[in-house]
Amino acid sequence: MQNIFSKSSRINEIFKDERVLYPEFLPENLPHREKEIESLAFCFKPIVSGKKPFNAIVVGTPGTGKTVSARFMLSQLQEFSGRAKSLYVNCFEFNTRNSVLFLISNFVGAAIPRRGLATDEIYSKMLDYLKKIDFVPIIVLDEADQLIAREEGSKLLYDLLRIIEFEKIHFGIILISNDFFLSSKLDSRVKSSLAEESIVFEKYSPEQLKNILKERASFAFFSNALEKDVINVAAARAGKLGGDARIGIESLLKAGRIAEKENAKKVSLTHLKKAFSSMDSSLLKKAFPFLSKQEKSILELISSFDGVFSGELFEKYSKVKNHLELRQFRATISKLENMNLISAPLVEFKPKGKSKFISLKVPKEALQKFLKEKS
Numbered sequence: 001m002q003n004i005f006s007k008s009s010r011i012n013e014i015f016k017d018e019r020v021l022y023p024e025f026l027p028e029n030l031p032h033r034e035k036e037i038e039s040l041a042f043c044f045k046p047i048v049s050g051k052k053p054f055n056a057i058v059v060g061t062p063g064t065g066k067t068v069s070a071r072f073m074l075s076q077l078q079e080f081s082g083r084a085k086s087l088y089v090n091c092f093e094f095n096t097r098n099s100v101l102f103l104i105s106n107f108v109g110a111a112i113p114r115r116g117l118a119t120d121e122i123y124s125k126m127l128d129y130l131k132k133i134d135f136v137p138i139i140v141l142d143e144a145d146q147l148i149a150r151e152e153g154s155k156l157l158y159d160l161l162r163i164i165e166f167e168k169i170h171f172g173i174i175l176i177s178n179d180f181f182l183s184s185k186l187d188s189r190v191k192s193s194l195a196e197e198s199i200v201f202e203k204y205s206p207e208q209l210k211n212i213l214k215e216r217a218s219f220a221f222f223s224n225a226l227e228k229d230v231i232n233v234a235a236a237r238a239g240k241l242g243g244d245a246r247i248g249i250e251s252l253l254k255a256g257r258i259a260e261k262e263n264a265k266k267v268s269l270t271h272l273k274k275a276f277s278s279m280d281s282s283l284l285k286k287a288f289p290f291l292s293k294q295e296k297s298i299l300e301l302i303s304s305f306d307g308v309f310s311g312e313l314f315e316k317y318s319k320v321k322n323h324l325e326l327r328q329f330r331a332t333i334s335k336l337e338n339m340n341l342i343s344a345p346l347v348e349f350k351p352k353g354k355s356k357f358i359s360l361k362v363p364k365e366a367l368q369k370f371l372k373e374k375s
Helices: 002-010 034-049 066-080 095-106 119-130 151-166 190-196 206-220 232-239 245-261 269-290 294-303 311-320 327-338 366-373
Strands: 055-059 084-089 136-142 173-177 197-199 344-348 353-360
Touching: 002 245, 034 055, 034 136, 034 206, 055 066, 055 206, 066 084, 066 136, 066 173, 095 119, 095 136, 136 311, 151 190, 190 311, 190 344, 197 294, 206 245, 206 269, 232 269, 245 269, 269 366, 294 311, 294 327, 294 353, 294 366, 311 344, 311 353, 327 353
Parallel strands: 055 173, 055 197, 084 136, 136 173
Antiparallel strands: 344 353
């Protein structure tokens, strides 16, 4: 029998370097985020001359370049100066004081066990090692709202800020969140000590999304490997789903792989549409096991609108279901947004000011089918 891998030599080459489309890829250029990166760099430039950095709160809707911009700036800083080193923490995965202190402790050289030590012991060991290191740690807390929603999250931030204030150890913190109101939710003691720079990442426009996808595609695919309208349609879908560049980039990767599997000469709109369908199904399969009945009910209600302001949604939900505290409702909306199931940008809502405008980021039909199957 012929070795199955020998068949690969007959596949039409679509990708020049598909890694350019991976979620973890760090580009050398980030179009339309120059101003935000400069603001981040301003916060941490003092480290280069041995001074204390500013902390930063970075907010914006999903897929607007918050995390990749922070990673880009830190990569440039560490390349320019050996004085800084960064630690990335995803607060969906590590959302307790103990777990984050454990990560920081090991980052600064205190090899401590994952279990068996009390939180205060971990803190004490971390502090001892912080006094010995010859670099400034910068801790990136991504999805920070998942940490701050818990009381111990505020305690963790207070721990870190106390090191800066009382131990006189230089330390940098970047909080990244989809929640535009993150700063107002901080404990008053934390807020007064944080001395942060707030940096807002606005949603990408359709034209900006086109530029981003065009640039990534030029490195990822061989020339003429994409049919004429593939970039435009991918950008349009990403724009419709909240201006999320990650959706557009992932759809190009999946469409390219489908085209390769079919041994096609080019990535067509048919391949792209198959990619959209695969992404929707995959997202829902991953999300549903982690959703409570209450969260599914809110998602189902959202699917009955083409778009709805958060106040109206809360009012409707309170009428048809058991009463829900406003704080719990907001936490649910934040979770669904973080899971990429909904878009909830803050928009003008006259005459009351600003409000979140909530809409689905997955097709209504696919969601309703999942809800029916899983009920």
